[in-house]
Amino acid sequence: MLENTFKNYDQEFHLFKKQYYNLISSITRFKEKIITELLQCLDNSMFIVRIRYFYTLNDADVSIQKNIKQIFLLNNYQRKLSKRFISDFMMKTDAIFNINALKMLLFVTVNVTNTTMIFSACFSFAISEFEETFNFFIQCMHEELFNDCLPSRVIIADQSKGLTTSLSISMLEIQLQLCN
Numbered sequence: 001m002l003e004n005t006f007k008n009y010d011q012e013f014h015l016f017k018k019q020y021y022n023l024i025s026s027i028t029r030f031k032e033k034i035i036t037e038l039l040q041c042l043d044n045s046m047f048i049v050r051i052r053y054f055y056t057l058n059d060a061d062v063s064i065q066k067n068i069k070q071i072f073l074l075n076n077y078q079r080k081l082s083k084r085f086i087s088d089f090m091m092k093t094d095a096i097f098n099i100n101a102l103k104m105l106l107f108v109t110v111n112v113t114n115t116t117m118i119f120s121a122c123f124s125f126a127i128s129e130f131e132e133t134f135n136f137f138i139q140c141m142h143e144e145l146f147n148d149c150l151p152s153r154v155i156i157a158d159q160s161k162g163l164t165t166s167l168s169i170s171m172l173e174i175q176l177q178l179c180n
Contacts (some may be wrong), residue, residue, distance in 0.1 A: 034102070035068055047073045048144060050134045070133055072120040072140040078146060083120040086111050088150040091121060093157045095129055105129060107137055121145065134166035 042049050050072040056065035074082075082091075091110075096106045107124040122141060126133045142151065157163055158178045167176050 011116045039071070042073055045073050045075075048079075049073045050136075050140045050144070052093075052144050056077055060143055069128075070124060070126040070136050072122065072124045072137060072144075074144060078119065078121055081119045082111070082145045083115055085147060086121055086152050088153060090154040092158065093127065093163070095126075095158075095160065105133075107133075109141070129162050131162045131165045134160075134163045137169060138166060140171050 052070040
């Protein structure tokens with residue numbers, strides 16, 4: 001199930017680590033509250049957030065618990081740069097392991113502007129590196145970054161089995177360049 005939060009803001013915004021930690025109460029120690037406060041902080045900071053959930057069902061197939069499986073986010077400044085420098089060209093995607101107390105993966109897509117400035121196009125926090133994780137990541141990139149322009153021609157990434165499987169199904173026109 002996919003729930004979507006979309007807000008269209010024209011101004012740039014940067015959320016710094018210090019600002020985020022100042023917004024979260026120091027008493028908060030539970031994972032659910034940390035995620036909830038992070039999502040609230042991102043929403044208040046004008047980020048575009050897409051969330052993939054999974055539901056725990058009881059014996060009668062009734063949902064008893066909703067859990068976040070993946071979070072995709074970007075802002076309009078990232079979108080603007082991506083449309084200009086990634087569309088019909090190249091992007092680099094990588095996953096960084098265990099970046100926070102929740103032991104989540106951080107997927108990052110980056111590129112370089114014509115002034116050699118490196119920029120991040122989008123981020124995604126996930127709990128696994130399976131095919132469905134990359135399917136959601138690619139779907140969100142198509143809908144949020146490339147909805148009115150050409151997608152990237154080349155993706156530079158590591159040899160993740162989930163990514164290679166997902167790309168071979170969802171993005172046949174893209175060439176995958178593997179790196180170490």
